[in-house]
Amino acid sequence: MINLPNIPQRPSKLREEGLTMVMDKGLSNIEAEALMDSSKEYIDIIKFGFGTALVTNNIKDKIKLYKKNNIKVYLGGTLFEAFIIRNMFKEYCDLITKLELDTVEISDGSIKMEHKQKCEYINQLSNKNLNVFSEVGYKSSKKIMAPSKWIKLMEKEIEAGSWKVIAEARESGNVGLYRSGGEVRSDLIEEILTRIPKNKILWEAPQKTQQVFFIKLLGANVNLGNIGTNDVIPLECLRLGLRGDTFFNFIK
Amino acid sequence: MINLPNIPQRPSKLREEGLTMVMDKGLSNIEAEALMDSSKEYIDIIKFGFGTALVTNNIKDKIKLYKKNNIKVYLGGTLFEAFIIRNMFKEYCDLITKLELDTVEISDGSIKMEHKQKCEYINQLSNKNLNVFSEVGYKSSKKIMAPSKWIKLMEKEIEAGSWKVIAEARESGNVGLYRSGGEVRSDLIEEILTRIPKNKILWEAPQKTQQVFFIKLLGANVNLGNIGTNDVIPLECLRLGLRGDTFFNFIK
Amino acid sequence: MINLPNIPQRPSKLREEGLTMVMDKGLSNIEAEALMDSSKEYIDIIKFGFGTALVTNNIKDKIKLYKKNNIKVYLGGTLFEAFIIRNMFKEYCDLITKLELDTVEISDGSIKMEHKQKCEYINQLSNKNLNVFSEVGYKSSKKIMAPSKWIKLMEKEIEAGSWKVIAEARESGNVGLYRSGGEVRSDLIEEILTRIPKNKILWEAPQKTQQVFFIKLLGANVNLGNIGTNDVIPLECLRLGLRGDTFFNFIK
Numbered sequence: 164m165i166n167l168p169n170i171p172q173r174p175s176k177l178r179e180e181g182l183t184m185v186m187d188k189g190l191s192n193i194e195a196e197a198l199m200d201s202s203k204e205y206i207d208i209i210k211f212g213f214g215t216a217l218v219t220n221n222i223k224d225k226i227k228l229y230k231k232n233n234i235k236v237y238l239g240g241t242l243f244e245a246f247i248i249r250n251m252f253k254e255y256c257d258l259i260t261k262l263e264l265d266t267v268e269i270s271d272g273s274i275k276m277e278h279k280q281k282c283e284y285i286n287q288l289s290n291k292n293l294n295v296f297s298e299v300g301y302k303s304s305k306k307i308m309a310p311s312k313w314i315k316l317m318e319k320e321i322e323a324g325s326w327k328v329i330a331e332a333r334e335s336g337n338v339g340l341y342r343s344g345g346e347v348r349s350d351l352i353e354e355i356l357t358r359i360p361k362n363k364i365l366w367e368a369p370q371k372t373q374q375v376f377f378i379k380l381l382g383a384n385v386n387l388g389n390i391g392t393n394d395v396i397p398l399e400c401l402r403l404g405l406r407g408d409t410f411f412n413f414i415k
Numbered sequence: 416m417i418n419l420p421n422i423p424q425r426p427s428k429l430r431e432e433g434l435t436m437v438m439d440k441g442l443s444n445i446e447a448e449a450l451m452d453s454s455k456e457y458i459d460i461i462k463f464g465f466g467t468a469l470v471t472n473n474i475k476d477k478i479k480l481y482k483k484n485n486i487k488v489y490l491g492g493t494l495f496e497a498f499i500i501r502n503m504f505k506e507y508c509d510l511i512t513k514l515e516l517d518t519v520e521i522s523d524g525s526i527k528m529e530h531k532q533k534c535e536y537i538n539q540l541s542n543k544n545l546n547v548f549s550e551v552g553y554k555s556s557k558k559i560m561a562p563s564k565w566i567k568l569m570e571k572e573i574e575a576g577s578w579k580v581i582a583e584a585r586e587s588g589n590v591g592l593y594r595s596g597g598e599v600r601s602d603l604i605e606e607i608l609t610r611i612p613k614n615k616i617l618w619e620a621p622q623k624t625q626q627v628f629f630i631k632l633l634g635a636n637v638n639l640g641n642i643g644t645n646d647v648i649p650l651e652c653l654r655l656g657l658r659g660d661t662f663f664n665f666i667k
Numbered sequence: 668m669i670n671l672p673n674i675p676q677r678p679s680k681l682r683e684e685g686l687t688m689v690m691d692k693g694l695s696n697i698e699a700e701a702l703m704d705s706s707k708e709y710i711d712i713i714k715f716g717f718g719t720a721l722v723t724n725n726i727k728d729k730i731k732l733y734k735k736n737n738i739k740v741y742l743g744g745t746l747f748e749a750f751i752i753r754n755m756f757k758e759y760c761d762l763i764t765k766l767e768l769d770t771v772e773i774s775d776g777s778i779k780m781e782h783k784q785k786c787e788y789i790n791q792l793s794n795k796n797l798n799v800f801s802e803v804g805y806k807s808s809k810k811i812m813a814p815s816k817w818i819k820l821m822e823k824e825i826e827a828g829s830w831k832v833i834a835e836a837r838e839s840g841n842v843g844l845y846r847s848g849g850e851v852r853s854d855l856i857e858e859i860l861t862r863i864p865k866n867k868i869l870w871e872a873p874q875k876t877q878q879v880f881f882i883k884l885l886g887a888n889v890n891l892g893n894i895g896t897n898d899v900i901p902l903e904c905l906r907l908g909l910r911g912d913t914f915f916n917f918i919k
Contacts, residue, residue, distance in 0.1 A: 167721070168753060189648025191453035193445065193697065201695035201723060214657025217419070218648055219453060241659055248666060249420055273662045302659040333659070371839075396693025396719055405718020407745055407806040407837070410777045414752060441900025443705035445697065466909025469671070470900055471705060493911055500918060501672060525914045554911040585911070587875075 170403050171383035171413050176207060176233050180362045181384030181402070182327075184208040185392060186334060186369075187225070189215045194392075195225050202395040203232040208266070208388070212334060213241040216262075226262055238262075240270030240298050248274050252284070259293070270298035272331055278316065282323035289324030296365070297323075300331025300339035310354035317359050327386065328359070332367035334389055340366065340373075347376045362386070369394075374401055375408045383413070422655050423635035423665050428459060428485050432614045433636030433654070434579075436460040437644060438586060438621075439477070441467045446644075447477050454647040455484040460518070460640075464586060465493040468514075478514055490514075492522025492550050500526050504536070511545070522550035524583055530568065534575035541576030548617070549575075552583025552591035562606035569611050579638065580611070584619035586641055592618065592625075599628045614638065621646075626653055627660045635665070674907050675887035675917050680711060680737050684866045685888030685906070686831075688712040689896060690838060690873075691729070693719045698896075699729050706899040707736040712770070712892075716838060717745040720766075730766055742766075744774030744802050752778050756788070763797070774802035776835055782820065786827035793828030800869070801827075804835025804843035814858035821863050831890065832863070836871035838893055844870065844877075851880045866890070873898075878905055879912045887917070 173181055185206050190198065198206075209229050216222050216238045229236045238259075246255035259267055269284045281297070289295045297320040299313055317328045331339035340348055355364070365386040368374045371394075377385045383402040390398055400406040404413040425433055437458050442450065450458075461481050468474050468490045481488045490511075498507035511519055521536045533549070541547045549572040551565060569580045583591035592600055607616070617638040620626045623646075629637045635654040642650055652658040656665040677685055689710050694702065702710075713733050720726050720742045733740045742763075750759035763771055773788045785801070793799045801824040803817055821832045835843035844852055859868070869890040872878045875898075881889045887906040894902055904910040908917040 167749060167755070188645065189453055191449035193449045193452065197695035197697045200697065201693055201725065204724075205722075212649075213659065214652045214655065215648055217657060218457075218651045218655070220456075221453065241657065241662065245419060245657060245662070251419070273659045393692065396722055397716070399722045400718045403718065403722070405721060405745065405749060407717065407777045410745065410749070440897065441705055443701035445701045445704065464901075465911065466904045466907065467900055469909060470709075470903045470907070472708075473705065493909065493914065497671060497909060497914070503671070525911045 169414050182207040182365060182386040183390055184210060184365060184388035185390045185395060186210050186212045188212045189219050192221050192224050195228055198392055199232050205395050205399045206234055208235045211238050213239045214245060216242055235266040235294060236264060237266040237268050240268040241273060243268060244274045266294040268296040272302040282319055285320055285323040285325050294326045295324055296327055296329050297325040298329040298331055302333055302338055304338045304343050310351050313355055314358045321363055327363055327365045329365045330367060334369060336369040336373055345370050347373060374398055378402060378409055421666050434459040434638040435642055436462060436617060436640035437642045437647060438462050438464045440464045441471050444473050444476050447480055450644055451484050457647050457651045458486050460487045463490050465491045466497060468494055487518040487546060488516060489518040489520050492520040495520060496526045518546040520548040524554040534571055537572055537575040537577050546578045547576055548579055548581050549577040550581040550583055554585055554590055556590045556595050562603050565607055566610045573615055579615055579617045581617045582619060586621060588621040588625055597622050599625060626650055630654060630661055673918050686711040686890040687894055688714060688869060688892035689894045689899060690714050690716045692716045693723050696725050696728050699732055702896055703736050709899050709903045710738055712739045715742050717743045718749060720746055739770040739798060741768060741770040741772050744772040745777060747772060748778045770798040772800040776806040786823055789824055789827040789829050798830045799828055800831055800833050801829040802833040802835055806837055806842055808842045808847050814855050817859055818862045825867055831867055831869045833869045834871060838873060840873040840877055849874050851877060878902055882906060882913055
């Protein structure tokens with residue numbers, strides 16, 4: 164429309180940095196089309212949140228639509244865990260194939276899993292030419308992990324073949340990276356960043372204050388996830404310094 | 416799509432248990448169609464919240480659409496009370512007839528009404544072949560009712576002809592069944608359940624933590640209401656144990 | 668549909684009082700059409716929130732659509748400030764012309780600006796036959812202004828040519844007129860009203876409790892802004908006493 168100076172540059176899609184991952188919690192086809200109409204350039208990845216993929220009847224249409232718009236699509240980690248706890252890893256792989264997905268999430272937020280086993284799943288799926296997200300962090304607010312453990316798990320999972328590691332926050336943004344009121348565990352994050360390259364991490368950051376924190380810390384092109392479908396354009400404004408919260412970030 | 420073992424069985428529509436009641440606060444026709452497209456199997460009842468029915472210009476189209484999808488439709492209790500306080504019960508009945516509704520709500524959350532009078536309204540409308548919801552509980556956070564009173568009112572209203580009694584929470588989920596911060600008054604609920612059959616009650620539970628509470632207490636097929644249009648599929652996932660919060664509920 | 672007695676009269680559009688200003692944060696065309704379908708009579712003004720106008724690709728279509736429905740349309744004040752801080756006032760005026768807008772907002776919520784300069788902008792743009800909103804109040808929760816200063820700024824801006832002054836609250840409703848928890852600074856508001864005519868002010872009131880406060884204080888036809896797209900019809904119900912919160916307001 165008009166080029167303002169001192170607006171940060173965003174790489175165009177497909178990009179390796181500055182990713183926005185959006186959570187689809189059961190959009191109808193027409194809502195999915197509306198989302199593409201307004202926001203396709205700004206969305207890199209769409210997750211069908213938790214087990215919604217089994218409950219929605221239009222999942223194949225949406226996968227086709229999203230992929231056509233150069234968006235990676237995957238099933239929420241909770242669904243992976245629902246198969247694993249039932250001893251159905253093979254059936255899960257069949258489902259990925261049947262849905263023609265190119266991306267997958269391996270997580271252990273709700274169930275217990277040996278970390279070696281988790282890394283084997285990562286390795287196996289990344290060898291099938293799938294983009295593997297692996298998620299670190301618990302869904303429970305009662306389980307707090309030390310920074311050194313976050314780092315160790317992330318290192319091993321990247322080594323095993325993860326394309327990006329996801330730092331857990333749930334849809335609500337009140338566990339994992341955050342305290343129960345949503346405040347950022349900033350010490351934890353700075354510690355993680357001393358060892359893990361920032362472009363290998365996708366931070367779940369559903370709340371605006373959390374998005375602002377990461378943009379101020381890591382710049383416009385930080386990888387952020389669990390973004391609500393109505394927050395894609397507001398987030399893009401935050402990235403570009405076109406909203407009060409980040410207004411002065413990029414002005415020299 | 417795929418059948419996972421140990422997922423609770425949901426009766427299909429029209430059902431008597433496991434009901435989901437959704438609040439429409441003024442959807443446009445196209446939004447209503449999108450809702451049907453994604454969620455018609457999961458919605459049993461739609462309420463036009465408070466007085467929205469008088470303010471929206473497409474109410475007849477929506478009634479037709481929802482009924483075609485085997486959904487019961489009714490006008491929010493506040494609208495009933497707006498007629499009653501103006502001494503216009505007859506006009507209210509005319510409106511129900513004119514809109515060809517098969518379901519109605521009798522409530523006294525905002526106005527004072529003799530309970531005998533309330534039961535007479537219930538009786539009169541249920542004799543007209545209408546499904547009657549009657550609502551128990553105040554909309555004010557300052558008025559707390561003792562469990563014994565909840566029980567007595569519910570018993571009388573069921574006797575008078577209520578199809579289900581609704582336990583009040585408002586759209587926000589912070590009165591009636593809940594404290595002002597949204598926490599469940601669990602003692603109250605357990606007390607009520609000692610006397611009223613669970614399938615005669617529809618619990619207003621707009622917040623996720625409230626839905627989780629009832630699913631954990633009463634199982635996948637509890638009757639829940641005041642569900643937001645975007646929360647229908649997430650709620651269905653909670654019912655089925657396909658979300659972190661209820662993940663272990665149904666796994667043996 | 669049916670005329671209830673003792674429902675307040677709402678002037679029809681174009682009106683000078685009882686205005687509802689809605690924030691569009693990046694609606695797709697189809698969502699914008701759905702909004703018009705359900706709510707065109709109730710919306711007087713639409714603001715493209717903060718810098719979204721530069722990020723959305725369908726802005727011209729939406730301007731046309733909204734204007735066709737007798738809605739004034741303007742760009743968020745933050746975008747004005749983004750041009751000003753880059754010394755690009757002329758380019759901003761060109762943008763207004765290019766987009767064929769008839770309304771504009773002058774604000775200084777994020778940047779420092781001499782008040783004389785602000786009034787000059789107001790004067791200049793109002794002389795171009797534009798409806799000028801000017802906004803008073805800071806976006807930061809750390810900067811609290813005394814009531815006397817609110818009044819002085821408002822008086823000067825109205826004098827300089829503002830059609831209405833906007834009292835700041837942000838999208839979240841937790842600064843300016845409100846405390847950080849969203850509670851209304853009622854002393855401030857009553858003080859302002861001793862000097863500024865109520866129909867010259869548009870109050871940002873994104874939260875329901877805030878809307879209820881103003882309707883109880885100033886009646887059904889108070890000017891309210893930063894209303895979410897899903898809250899237009901619920902707000903209209905509040906104005907008309909068709910919701911629990913304002914139920915008794917207009918009943919004699």
